[in-house]
């Protein structure tokens with residue numbers, strides 16, 4: 001379905017030629033101390049391991065000051081990641097503002113931000129074996145914060161069919177099991193994701209969201225430093241490498257793995273978990 005254009009005004013070209021400005025210049029953001037994180041990581045040992053079966057999701061916990069690594073152990077597999085503050089499900093990952101601050105795809109040094117009114121870093125990306133990918137000739141990049149998540153409602157809207165292993169439903173089932181809450185309650189907490197290992201962009205002609213086969217191979221990983229205590233939920237997308245389709249059992253799917261690493265005591269001296277955003281919350285002048 002294409003958009004219907006209206007007749008252009010006489011100064012259309014002049015209006016189009018206005019030079020854009022960045023919405024959120026981010027050079028005033030606190031720069032994460034990656035060298036300190038890496039030095040701490042060098043001392044860290046694995047403390048927990050979670051395997052996510054294909055077309056399923058699982059929860060995992062990470063203590064502030066620890067690291068978690070998401071790996072494709074067997075082959076290219078897209079993962080849909082939700083993050084919560086461990087003791088407050090109201091504070092959740094804010095994919096839209098993360099996109100506004102860091103761009104459509106995230107990489108080393110970028111933060112994953114929590115929703116309003118908290119708006120603080122939940123995690124910092126410290127390693128990414130796909131950082132070499134950059135941008136391809138189609139405008140595709142890896143690890144996006146634009147794709148929301150595959151869900152059964154959009155699938156039904158477009159096909160009239162029910163499919164129960166979309167990432168939205170996988171995340172819902174995993175959170176319900178973890179929290180001991182009904183599916184309908186858990187569903188309300190599921191939010192837009194970070195698409196790990198997914199290669200996506202927007203078409204230049206129609207501006208439509210596209211995906212293409214993930215460049216990941218067995219052993220590729222992305223690693224994060226947990227800035228606060230986290231509850232993570234990760235779905236192994238039914239789209240597999242997302243090279244053809246999602247929201248069905250047609251694609252080849254692989255598992256994902258999450259490994260938590262805790263550094264030795266004393267390695268993070270001077271570092272402290274970020275506090276909530278300091279806006280006054282008055283929402284009106286005095």
Ligand SMILES: [Zn+2]
Pocket residue numbers: 080149150166167168236237238239246
């Ligand atoms: Zn998915």
